[in-house]
Each structure stands twice: as structure tokens, then as C-alpha cells.
Amino acid sequence: MSLITELAQAARNASRQLAILDSDSKNQVLQAMSSALRANQEVILAANLKDLDAAKANGLSEAMLDRLTLTPARINAMADGIDTIVKLADPVGLRRELGTRPNGIKVSKLRVPLGVVCMIYEARPNVTADAGALCFKSGNAVILRGGKEALGSSLAIAAVLQQVLRLFNLPEALITVVPDPDRALMLELLQQRQTIDLVIPRGGEGLINFVTDNSKIPVIQHFKGVCHLYVDRAADVEKALNLLLNGKTQRTGVCNALEGLLVHKEIAPVWLPIAAQALKDKGVKINCDAASAAYFAQPTVLTDEQFGAEYLGLEIAIRQVDSLDGAMNHIARFGSHHTEVICTEDLQAAAQFQQAVDASVVMVNASSRFSDGAELGLGAEIGIATTKLHAYGPMGLESLTTEKYLVNGAGQIRD
């Protein structure tokens, strides 16, 4: 058996033991993991230092080096993250009664772990602890395949978590870091559909597409975030301005930042001059339709096909629309099913927008930046799904589980 088949099979076997562990026991283990991370900072930092030296020698960008760097504060933050997960309700074991059939058999559904989850991610050592703890709490074994630059750090973190597993007589294979960054092994990993139930890639669009194209295992996909704010004719001028600035400038480079602004033509003459000044003050580069060009100094005028870009920076696309329908048509065409926002005081328009817009999060009078597991109250987040199968939007513990049917009879047979 190859290394990959073997570790996937070991994870599958281990997952059966975890699936039947009760919540209290799982929380005890997680608490011990949090303490162990805090107690073993030195060894984790030493491994991280080696990763950093190699990464600098290989000329990694400053941004990537920053994501790779661990500090005592960052290790404490990982431990805090696990403490948060301890406090979350455990979805496993929840039972819904579906009813009794005419023949007397009772049908219900029981929430159970998926089994084995595989995370594919870039050089972020914190994902090792975060995903490890989320999968553990939801009763799943996890196989972690992170970026090669962070391999030493990930192995050190996993070693600490595995030490705790041993202490509780649980198999180490519940949390496995793939020890070899060879791309061929990652491809092999993506073929293990007998033993792995779900693959979650986290990273840029290139990584997501690579995993989607090569996986025989179901993949939860998070494509780009092209989020819009639609300022309705019944919008509150000040709220609209706050939502625009917060969505576009509070943090750029994240998937829930605004990339597009749609403005009802009736409110444009009043509101766009104010918005233009505020965007100018924040240094936001303007791309807009011809109708709106006069409101801005030196905008880039976009043709119809040029809308829909994910700028990930201080840049935005602005367009006027004739109606709510016009806004919704634009979003259907250029949105990415991530997060869409309407700003309006018209309850009917708000309801219509929320019903009809096809996005994982549809907001009324709230910043797109709230589209995040922690902000929506899920606790920690294992990812955001922009496709609709299994999960749609921020994914918490429940997304790492499924429901099986239970049937209880008294010997009934089928006619």
C-alpha cells in the first residue's frame, strides 16, 4: 500500500472511534489540546523559524512570509480558537423524528460526522490547528495537506495535538499532516474516494480549480467573491455611504469586500456626488458606466462585458440601474454567489431582493464584511461555500456532518 492509501485508510479506521465519542469527552480532549499548544510554544516556534529561514532563502514574498510567521501571540490565538470551539454546541447526535408510517415503522434522522475530511491549503500554519480542532469537534478525522513552506511548522503543531490524542488513548491518525509536499502525492490523495468523504480547498482560485479538476472526492468550492452593494432609490443616504466605505475599504483583499456598486438612477444625482467624494478621500480607483462618469474625476469607463472583476484592492466598479430588477439582473450575470447587499428603507424591495438574489448570503442594510462564520454566529469557520451542494455560505460545525436515516420497527416486512 502506498503512503497515501495507508494514511487515508488509517484516518478512516480512526474516524470510527471518534464518531461515537460523546461531546464531553471531545471537549476534554480539545481543552487539553489548547493547553498543550500554549505549553509547547518553544518547539513550535523553533520549527517555524526553520520554515521561515528556508522561505526567505527561497525569496518568498513579504505577504507570504507574514502569513507563515508564528509568534507567541499567534500561538495563543490558535489556542483561544480551540477554546471557542469547545464552547460551540456539538451537532453530532441530534435526532429529528420524521414520523411513524402507516405500517408502524418509525423514521428519524440522526446527525453524524462525515468521516474523513481532507483540507488542502496554502502556507498558513494556523489552519493546521483550526481545522484540526473543528474536524475533531464534529467527529471527523482530518488529513491536512498545507503549503510546503509551512510543512515543518504544521508537523510541529500536529505533533503537539497527537501527543494529546495519545494521552486520551485515541489514535493519532485522527489528525494527520501529509509529511511529503510532493504534488504527485496530493493528486493521489484526491483519488481516495473509498476512504475520504470531503475535500475542502482553501486558497486562491488557482488552487480551488486545481483541486476541483483533479478530485474524485466531493469538493466544497469557494470561488471568488464579487460582492455588490445595491443602493436602492429608497436607500438611507448615510447608511448607504457607511455600507459602501466599510465594504470597500475596511479590509481589501478579502472575499467579502465589495467589488461592485449598483445605484438606482433616481437616487444617483443626490447620492453619487457624496459617494464620489468619500471614495476619493479613501483613494479608491473608480471604474464606472458612461452614465456615471460625470460624477468622478478621471474614471475608467467600462463596457458592459468589463463588469464582474474581483479587484481585491482599493478599486470598484460602479453602474446605474433603472430598477430593482435591473440590479438583480446585473448580479445574476456578474455576481459570484458569495454575498450581495441591498441598502433600502423599502421593506418590499428588501424582501424581493432577499428572495430572488442567488447568493450564499443576501443582506439588507448590513455590511458585506459580516459574511463570515464568526460574525454570523457560527463560531469558527472551516470555509465558505459558493456552490450550493451540501453547504452554501460560511461553513461551521454542522457543515462537517450529515444525517443518516434511522428506522425502528417490530419486525415489519414489505408487501
Place this chain on the structure above:
Amino acid sequence: MSLITELAQAARNASRQLAILDSDSKNQVLQAMSSALRANQEVILAANLKDLDAAKANGLSEAMLDRLTLTPARINAMADGIDTIVKLADPVGLRRELGTRPNGIKVSKLRVPLGVVCMIYEARPNVTADAGALCFKSGNAVILRGGKEALGSSLAIAAVLQQVLRLFNLPEALITVVPDPDRALMLELLQQRQTIDLVIPRGGEGLINFVTDNSKIPVIQHFKGVCHLYVDRAADVEKALNLLLNGKTQRTGVCNALEGLLVHKEIAPVWLPIAAQALKDKGVKINCDAASAAYFAQPTVLTDEQFGAEYLGLEIAIRQVDSLDGAMNHIARFGSHHTEVICTEDLQAAAQFQQAVDASVVMVNASSRFSDGAELGLGAEIGIATTKLHAYGPMGLESLTTEKYLVNGAGQIRD
């Protein structure tokens, strides 16, 4: 744009109109479809006759000809199926409140259609009506790609349904039959991940594997059904016998038939002789472990690796186990995540089995043959999932939907 891209795009556009239709309107359309199928029997039967003539000329097997054949009674059964779907509760529009965050934003989830569903199936014209109606009720456009032998019949059925859509000013593209059976076009269909949300293959393992291997769109998979009955030491002898005979012989060739029998060694001396006689009376071919061979006349003795076959006929694999754990280990190794049954009067053993066995349906004292959407109370069934993502087990209307997040604020922004 190619034919396939065009029809997928048309389905996507049409789906937006259907997604916002209320339940009453959808039911009116479905009722009209049912009536139209009954009223247009002649034209459907004429198209079917042409399909049958061609199929006979091509030497199709009797079994396939039978599945292909339509009769007035079968068309009425299709219409009855639609009438049943009318009566089912509509999952679309159900809203769950998740709570209000400390900053005052309200978070909820709204159940919405997936969008566009693609069915890939063999030469069964009835799937065209069944899947068309299920997808319509759940608010989805559907693209139907059935076996080429039934193409004329499928097109005739779809034409009747589309006539009703036109009558209600709804786009015909809500129900599309791919008009060309070319395999290359099917492959192209499986690439349309921008416009199609889900692919459901229905048919043999070869078809499922072909679709899984070639699809860029999420696929709900239904692999084989290797279902076991475990007769515990605390089993009721008569119930166990009934469950065995019903599961194995009431209908063979179906995925929820029993393929394996596990018997606790303490009950084997009492129960296996009775079971052996009953199986002999029904003409069931026996494969078993060495320990059980003496109970049967001329059994085939299986080695360890030979268990796990899907016989789909009057044939079964029998093994004795030392304990409940032994039974569950066998199932973990050889089961197919479809349906597993325990026969026992020991409530604790029953509970342990239901918790720990990883199958989409886990039963206590009930026949595996109940593992079916209609029998479990889902109404109609679009398929059975034996993988855990999105759906696990029989899939009804709810499985054709997803949930999006709704956020309602008063202008809140993120710090």
C-alpha cells in the same frame, strides 16, 4: 455558443423565474401537467412505439424492452406520480431564525432551489415525467439526458409538459430533454459548472462511475447496495426469518435487497437450521464461511476477501460473528453505506448498532426493502445517495434545495 452551452444557459435563466413562484402556482402547473399526460396518451404511445421498433431491430434485451415500453396504464401511473408530488409539502421558502448578533444584525436561513439539475439516466421514459415534476415542485429547472433508446418517448413526454409551461407563461427551458444522444454532448454537459448546479446519475455502477469521473459539476452518487441483516444473539427467531426472506427474496435485483447475512454464533445453532430450510425452499444459492457450512447443503465456502459481493439475485453470503462488534466490523469493511439492519430484542445493542454503523439507512427489526423514498414517507424519490455530501440515503424534494443566509440590519458596519 454550442447547443449544450445554449440549453444549459437557457435552463439557468428560466430557473430564476421558477425560483420565485409560490407553491400554489407550482401545484396548479403540476396538476395541468398530470391532466395533459392523461389527455395526450396517444401521441406519447405513438412515439414510444417507434422507439420500441428501433430497439427491437437493434436486439435490445427483454428486460430493457420492458423498461422502455409505455402503456396507457404506465402513462396513468406517471400522471398519478405527479398528483402525489402536488400533495407533498414544498420545502422552498422555509425560514429558520439563527438569532440576533450582539451588534443587532438578524441572521436566518432561507430554503431555496438549487437552480439547475441535470439527470443522466438509462432508457426509462418514466424518469422524464418523474424527475421533471420533482424538479419543478422544488423550483429547479431540469435538463434530462436519458438513454438514446427512449429518446423519442422522452421528447414526446417533454413536449406535453412544455405545452403546459407555455400555457402558464413559463419558459419551456424549465424542462429540457437533450435532443441528441451523442456521447460527446453528454461529456460537454458535464462541464457546464457555470450553469448547472447538480448532476444526478441513475443507473448501473458503470454509468455512475462514468459520470463521476467526467463531471466538473457536483454529482450525487448512488453506488451499489450491499445490504446486511445482522441476527443478534438476542434476536426474535421469527422476526429474523421474516426479515431475511423479505430482504432477500421479495424482490431481487434492487439495491435495497439483502446481499449478506451475519449471525451471532450463540444463536446460530438454533436459528441457522431454520433459515437454511427457508432459503432452500426459496431456491437461494448459499455462500458462507467455513463455520456455517455444515448448516447448508452444498454451499460455496467463501474466503475472507470474497465477502461483499452484490449478487442482485437469489444468492446470499452468510457469516457467523462473535459479537456485535464483529458484525459492525464486517459491515464497515464490506458494506456499501446503503442500508444495514439489526434484528434484536436487546435495546442497547440496537442503539449501539444504529449509532455506530455508517450507512445511509440503519434499521432495527425492519426489512431493508423499506429503504426507499416512498416507504420512508418522502413521497417521490429522485434518487438514493450512498455518499454523504448534501444528501445521504433516499432523496426527496428537500434534497433538491439548499439554504442561503439572510442578514437583516439597520446599517451596521464591521469594526
